[in-house]
Amino acid sequence: MSAPQSPVDWGEVPDPSAIGKPRREFDGWRLLRIVVCTFGLLSLATWGYFAWPFPMPGILFMIGAPAFAALVWYLFRSPASPIETDVVGKTIVEVALVVAAGACWVSIGHPVVGLVFVLVAALSGVVQFRKETR
Numbered sequence: 001m002s003a004p005q006s007p008v009d010w011g012e013v014p015d016p017s018a019i020g021k022p023r024r025e026f027d028g029w030r031l032l033r034i035v036v037c038t039f040g041l042l043s044l045a046t047w048g049y050f051a052w053p054f055p056m057p058g059i060l061f062m063i064g065a066p067a068f069a070a071l072v073w074y075l076f077r078s079p080a081s082p083i084e085t086d087v088v089g090k091t092i093v094e095v096a097l098v099v100a101a102g103a104c105w106v107s108i109g110h111p112v113v114g115l116v117f118v119l120v121a122a123l124s125g126v127v128q129f130r131k132e133t134r
Contacts, residue, residue: 032120033124036098036117044066046108047104048066069097073097077090077094087129101121102114
């Protein structure tokens with residue numbers, strides 16, 4: 001006669017890190033990407049504040065321009081995009097958003113900030129493109 005079994009079959013305990021989605025590695029390029037996206041949205045809000053009369057339409061552009069850019073990025077460029085877009089479409093959307101944010105700084109009288117932002121965003125975009133096409 002065999003030994004009595006426990007009513008709970010423990011089996012093999014899975015590794016907690018293996019449950020659900022695989023973890024994405026966090027590196028310096030991902031941090032740069034987050035900083036670039038955040039600075040781009042803040043650039044659009046800053047443009048709305050300085051380029052338009054306050055309170056109206058300044059507040060509308062302070063909120064509307066970054067919200068529109070975030071919506072376009074989500075719809076066509078984000079990893080969780082509901083609209084399937086090829087590499088060329090994603091590149092066009094990203095370039096348009098980066099140029100718009102850089103142009104905001106030029107239009108309010110800070111062309112060096114706009115140029116540096118466009119260069120850093122271009123570097124970030126090229127690295128992201130190479131990661132996606134591997």
